[in-house]
Structure formats: C-alpha cells, structure tokens
Amino acid sequence: MQGPKEYSEKEEKIFRAAIEEFAENGKQGARMHAIADHVGCNKALVHYYFRNKERLYEEVFDFLFSRFFITVHNAITDAPTFEETLTRFVDEFTDFLEEFGPYPILMLKEMDMDSKKKRFERIKEQTGMGPMSLFREKMEQAVERGEIRDLDVRQTFMSIMGECTYLFIAFPVLSLSNPEAAKHKKEIIEERKQHIIDLIYNGLKNKGLNNRQ
C-alpha cells in the first residue's frame, strides 16, 4: 500500500495506523493516542507530521476515496460478455473491501456536500469518465447484443455494490453463529464472490420473450 504523497517510513506507518483507527471508530471516535500507540510512538509525533486530527482525517479520506474511485473505475473493462465484465468488477471491488473494510463507503456520509463534490470532481478529472458512465456503456452494449435485460443502470450498479459491501458489514454477526468465520475469511469471501456473480448475472440475463413473465 502506498500513501498519496511521498511519506517517510515513520510517516507512512502513522498514516496506515490512522486509516485503521478511523475505519474502526469513525472520525469522532478515533483517538490520536491510539494511533500513536499502535505505531509505538508519541502523540506529539502524530501532530508533528499531520498537524491536527482534522487534517489527518482529510488525508485519510482523500486517500481512501481516490483508491475506491480508481479501483471501481479500473474494474470496469471491456470484455466479450457482460458476465466477464461483472465477474471482474465483483472480484476487484470485493478485494478492495477486503483490504480497507467497508469504511471508505461509509465515510461518504461523514463529509459535507461541498468537500465531497470538490473531491469527486478532482478525481474525475484524473480518471476521465466516471465509473457510472463506464458501467452504463458496458451495460448498454450488452443490452444491445441481447445478452442482458434492459434494467436501470443506476439501480443495477447499486445492487452489485450493495451485495459486495454487505458481507463486510455483516461479518461481525456472521461470526456469532460461526465463531471460526474469521479463520476462513478468505474462503468465505471467494464463495461470496461466486454467489454474487451467479445471482446477479442470472437476474440480468435475457431469457427470451417466452420466459419473461
């Protein structure tokens, strides 16, 4: 994992710890001393590198947000079938969630509209077409060649994102009925990917007029 700018080794460690701490406890719940402890240094050093909590949070937010955006963007590629496009998308987005947890998604609530809009625009400039437009393109092509049904693009996009994200939200509850879930996390994640691809692709697939009620 790389930070957004060039970080010294210590700085990088602090930044990583900050990502974890914010992800675990939210903006307000995060504790500067917890970040310091995790790295094995003093609070003052965290302030030395990142000035204050607000700036540190913003830097973490920017990093995660652009990572998220770029991941989703890159995950939508050309492929001969929409099934393959979907497979790659679910695969890469889930891997992203595995690395950073569902927090990058949940963070979006914590920013005021203006900041969000600004950051959104800035990243869009860097990556060209937004993820949604890209996804729309692939879906519409698949509809045209008769592979899938003509469903609302936004809704479908939300469905995929939701199915992927939910595993990581529900994991603590999953662990209740299956205490060893944490051990088999990798396996569970791979199973989940397959299920999502199967269920969604089947839901989208065009089965011809006589099969559509």
Add this chain to the structure above:
Amino acid sequence: MQGPKEYSEKEEKIFRAAIEEFAENGKQGARMHAIADHVGCNKALVHYYFRNKERLYEEVFDFLFSRFFITVHNAITDAPTFEETLTRFVDEFTDFLEEFGPYPILMLKEMDMDSKKKRFERIKEQTGMGPMSLFREKMEQAVERGEIRDLDVRQTFMSIMGECTYLFIAFPVLSLSNPEAAKHKKEIIEERKQHIIDLIYNGLKNKGLNNRQ
C-alpha cells in the same frame, strides 16, 4: 414508535432524540447536549432519566436491535409463491431502514461479541425461530416445488439484505449527482424495492434444465 419499556412522555422524547443523535454521529460522536437541545430541555434531565451516556446508548442499541430482529422475523411469512415472500420481505425491511436508517445494521459492529451474543439469544427466545431459519424454510419449500434454484440460503439472505441496505448507505452520494434526491426519497425508495425484487427473483427463478448453462 414505542420505546422498549413504559416511558413517560418526556422520557420517550429524549429517547427518540437519542436514537437520531446516535444514528447521525455514532456512539462517540453523539453529544448529550445535542439530545437535550433537540428535545428543548437541559442536559441534566437526560442524565436524570438515563443515568449516563453509556446506558443510554445501550438502551438505544437494544431497542434498535430487537426492532430490527423482529421486523426481519415478521417479514418472512408464508405465501403461495416465493416471489410474494420476497416482495414482502424487501418491502418491510426497506421500510424499517427508511425509519431508522442503516444505523441499526452498522451498530452491530460497535458491540463486543459477548454482549451481542447475549442480546441475540434473549431476542431469539422471545421470537422463537431465528430469521435465518425461517428464511431457510421458505426457500427450501420453493426449491422443492421447483420455483427457484437451489442456492445457498445464507448467501441469498445476505444478497437481499445488502441490496436493501445499500440505498441508504449510498444516499449521500446519490444526492451529489442529483441534488433533488432528498425531495423524492419516497419515490426513489419505491423504485428501488421494485428493482431489487425483480433482479433477485429473476436471479433465483428456476428456468428449467435447458436454460441453465
């Protein structure tokens, strides 16, 4: 909306405000004075009724958690087709999320395993069979009568929950590209319900051997 115990009028108002405040800002981010302000009373009164922040939070958690559990439980009913079972489930669960936001779901992360397990068991006693077992029953019946495919129950359950929940997580982002989203929230929610039911049911439906690749 009813509180878990018998509340006096004022107590109930404070409790409601607390739900909102915790939902908006998380456990640590919530402010006692914000709750008091919202009700139009003094901080001291909040303490008078609920002793301290920790207890208040736990009471809110318990209330939301059992509401969630009971909603999901009641939403899974007998119906001649699985499509109807699914429709009712998506409808009721989404309404629950509309009322309380995605927070009840996210709160599950904030409790330690032991408390969670205890609360889980307690509610299970009250409601009899857990939601998952109920859902399993309905799905297996539908598989037997050839209505739907034989997919993993847990996975399918997660898929539905995820698709429903995500709208409320993504809403702040939705509002970015569509500033009037907040105004049409009701409409958007109803559209989303329809999409979810359509996509999932189509994904589950058994199309006969020759249509299964």
Add this chain to the structure above:
DNA sequence: GTCTATATCTCGATAGAC
C-alpha cells in the same frame, strides 16, 4: 421533574528539552 452552576475528566494540541 426540571433547572443552574459547577466539578471532573478526556482528549487534542502545544511548549520546550534532548
């Protein structure tokens, strides 16, 4: 039950030695 005033505490932030 409800308020004002205040005590107590937690945590972010800074000063200053090394």
Add this chain to the structure above:
DNA sequence: GTCTATCGAGATATAGAC
C-alpha cells in the same frame, strides 16, 4: 525527529436549588 510535561477546550456527570 522524537520525547515529556502540560495547557485548555469541550464534554460528561453531579450537586443542589426550586
């Protein structure tokens, strides 16, 4: 760059009048 010590803001919590 890194630490110790400490300040000060802001929040929770309590005491005590009404």
